[in-house]
Amino acid sequence: MAHLPPLRVRFGPHRRGAVAAAVAGVLCASALASPAFAAPAPQRDAAEAPAAQAPADDDHLALTPPMGFNNWNSTHCRAEFNEQMVKGMADLFIEKGLKDAGYKYINLDDCWALPERNAEGKLVPDPKRFPNGIKAVADYVHSKGLKFGIYTSAGTKTCSDIGFPGGLGHEYSDAQQFADWGVDYLKYDNCNNEGVDAKQRYTTMRDALKATGRPMVFSICEWGQNKPWEWAKGVGQLWRTTGDISDNWGSMLSIMKKNLPLDEYAGPGAWNDPDMLEVGNGGMTDTEYRTHFSMWSVMAAPLLIGSDLRKAPQSAFDILSNKEVIAVDQDKLGKQGKVLSSENGRWVVAKEMSDGSRVVALFNESDQSQYLSTTAEKAGLPEADGYRVRDLWKHKDTHTSGTIAATVPAHGTVLVRVSPEADWASLPPSVDSGVAGNTVTEPGSAVRVTSTTHNFGGVPVRSVSTRLTGPKGWTIKSESRPGTSELPGGEKLATDWRVTAPEATEPGTYELKLTTTYRTVAGDRVTATSPVSVRLARAPKDGQSYLSDLAPLGSVNGWGPVEKDRSNGETAAGDGRTLTIGGKTWEKGLGAHADSSVEYYTAGRCDRVTAQVGLDDETGDKGTVTFEVRADGKTVARTGVLTNAQAAQEITADVAGARTVTLVATDGGDGNDSDHADWADLKINC
Structure with missing residues (x-):
């Protein structure tokens, strides 16, 4: 779950629990020195375990990544989180076909209980939110053919600001309550854990769940702090590898990058969990949400919907219900995709499938369209004359002689399933047409745009033509041949275009359209379009x-x-405070949060950037950040790792001749918790 920020220090939704855990660890340092210390002794109920109860058979649990819904990202502790909302999600699973697509868990997060246990030490559901109790809600969910999940924390309190009762010292009693209510899934958080060893805390609850005799999926949510991928297999069925996700591109990207290298640890019944899906919450574009869903599926991550489906647009259901992408996530082999390459924001990730095929994700991290490529051999496929290429978003089949490539839009992902095919020649060839590169110009000034059409197949295509069109009033002229009578397999057609926007055009990003038409050997006419972004500044x-x-x-x-x-301020525009580093304040500058980048157009007319950089005082003693300035993508100035203990540091960068300047703040190596990166007194000379 995510956690609401305290009143003064504006930590992000994942911060409060981390701070509480850190403080608790300090307070309990002396107690931990004693090998006998486990948890507050008066609360320990391990002895209450029903000795005669047969352990739950959990060998069959989560053999594929769990799929379902969790309310936290869309409701937090607001009043709308209640019995009717939860039942409504179950109804929508049926109505919108999500159950048929494979989603089955309806999970409650924090704030479902009263702040205090009853006289018998039992958890008490909030009667305002759940007037009929938790079992009634679980029964309703089960009546729909779905499964029910609940939340608590491996500490004395949960992670919300109110702090509801946690499970530490009450593991067996709480587990039995959950079993009696019909719980099928437990998310076990990490706040207020009193410094008790993480493996011990989670193993105790594992044992308590087994002692009930009811199979319950156990989700370990300790934010990757203790590298659970190294020890949690056999303790739980999934474990969080990162802090909490937020509904923006930077957060999703940062979390993805932390989870991608952990592929060797995933498998049936043991999943790396990079947190919930944000699809439908509105903070990203549909292109970014398709990347989010594609990459979570390639990583064999749990697919837990974090949006309020009562308010989500149809585009969200279209993404969440793509059965071909879901099949990648749910493949019984249980392999997490492996990174084949990652250079200049061009990611190639391949996932082995149980039928011998490979799913290849061509993911473009950058803010400009890029050409990404690999080969069937590099993806792990055997040598063959030709391969079937199934586009899992376009739902179309083509063939390739071995190259797997595409021009991928900014923040986009092309997801294909590739397999050797004996009758590959019966399929049309894979043809990609697009514009790659950073297309930036000023209104009234011409810019050259080059489109490229590749034929990756083993047979030619004929009567190839390309046409680039733009907004009304724009001038677009081809400066080289826009077509060819035949484009053999393995060949490409490049066309230069001269593009000019009217001088009065407002700065911003504008979409042009590249239309490519050709005929296959069989005589079929194919027309394909791709967006071309031109940025005016x-x-x-x-x-x-x-x-x-x-x-x-x-x-x-x-x-x-x-x-x-x-x-x-971590949430909405305008919620920040005065820029303050080491007790000194500035009126001008930028307030960022690692990992971040801000790009400016300089047109080769500027020579120097200067700033006072450091971590804002509002984060207390937390956070580490490295600052750098890039000119046309090349790093020209960089600080070392800065902490809150340091005063502002001056950074000066030579950017002479650069068309773009980018300010970058990255985590200093301890996770991006509270990394408030200030660029104070930020100036450019031109």
């Missing part, structure tokens, strides 16, 4: 300017938006 004026006064080309931020002349 105005270069800074002569002299010295504050970068915070200029409109950026784009930005990515770990939590919330990048703030202008304020610190990062």
Whole structure:
């Protein structure tokens, strides 16, 4: 779950529990020195375990990653989280076909209980939220052919600001209550854990769940702090590998990157969990949500919907219900995708499937369209004359002689399933047409755009033509041949276009359309379109300017938006405070949160960027950040790792001749908890 920020220090939704755990660890350091210490002794109920009860058979649990719903990301502790809402989610699972697509768990998160246990030490459901109790809700969910999950924490309190009763010292009693209510899934969080060893805390609850005799999936949610992938197999069926996700590109990207290297630890009944899906919550584009869903599936991650399905747009259901992508996640072999390459934001990840095929994700991290490629051999497939390529979002089959490639839009993912095919020639060849590169210009100035059409198949295509069109009033002219009578397999057609936007056009990102038509050997006419983004910007004026006064080309931020002349408030624009580093304040600058990047257009007219950088004082003693300045993608200035104990550091960067300048803040190596990165007194000379 995520956790609400305290009143003064604006930690993100994942912060409060981490702080509580850290403080508790300090307070309990002396107690931990004693090998006899396990938990507050008066609360320990391990002796109450029913000795005659047969252990639950959990060998069959979560043989594929769990799929379902969790309310936290969309409701937190608000009043709308109640019995009717939960029942409504179960109804929507049926109505919208989500159950048929494989989703089966309806899981409650924090705030379902009263703040205190009853006289017998039992958990008490909140009578306002759940007037008929938890068992009645579980029974309703079960009546729909679905399964029911619940939440608590491996500490004395849960993670919300109110702090509801946690399970530490009450494991056997709580587990039996959950079993009596008909719980099928337990999410066990990490707050207020009194410094008790993580493996011990989670193993105790594992044993308590087994002692009930009821099979319950056990979700270990300790945020990856103790590397659970190294010890949690056999303790739980899934374990969080990261802090909490937020509904923005920067957060999702950061979490994805932390989870991708852990492929060797995943398998049937043992899953790396990079947290819930944000699809449908509204903080990302549909392109970004398709990437989110594609990459979670390639990583064999649990697919737990975190949006309020009563409010989600149809596009969210279209993404969440893609059975071909779900099949990647749910493949019985249980392999997590392996990173084949990751250079300049071009990620290639391949996942072995139980039928011998490979799913290949071509993921473009960058803010511009890029050409990504690999081969069937590199993906792990045997040598063959040809391969079937199934596009899992377009639902179309083509063939390739071995190259797997595509021009992928910014923040997009092309997801294909590839297999050797004896009759590959009966399928049309894979043809990709697009524009790769950073297309930025000023209104009224021409920019060259190059489109490329590749034929990856083993047979030619004929009568190939390309056409680039844009908004009304734009001038677009081809400067080289826009077509060819025949494009053999393995060949490409490149066309240069001269693109000019009217001088009065406002800065921003504009979509052009590249249309490619051709005929297959069988005579079928194929027409394909792809978007081409052109970014318009105005270069800074002569002299010295504050970068915070200029409109950026784009930005990515770990939590919330990048703030202008304020610190990062982590949630919404304008919720930051005065930029403050080491007790000194500034009126001008940017407030970011690692991992972040902010890009500006400089048109080769500027020569120097300067700033005072550091972690904002509002995060107390937490956080580590590295700052760097990039000119046309090349790092030209960089700090070491900075902490809250340091005063502001000056950074100066030579950006002479660069068309773009990018400000980057990355985590210093301890996780991006509270990494409020201030770019104070941020100036550029042009």
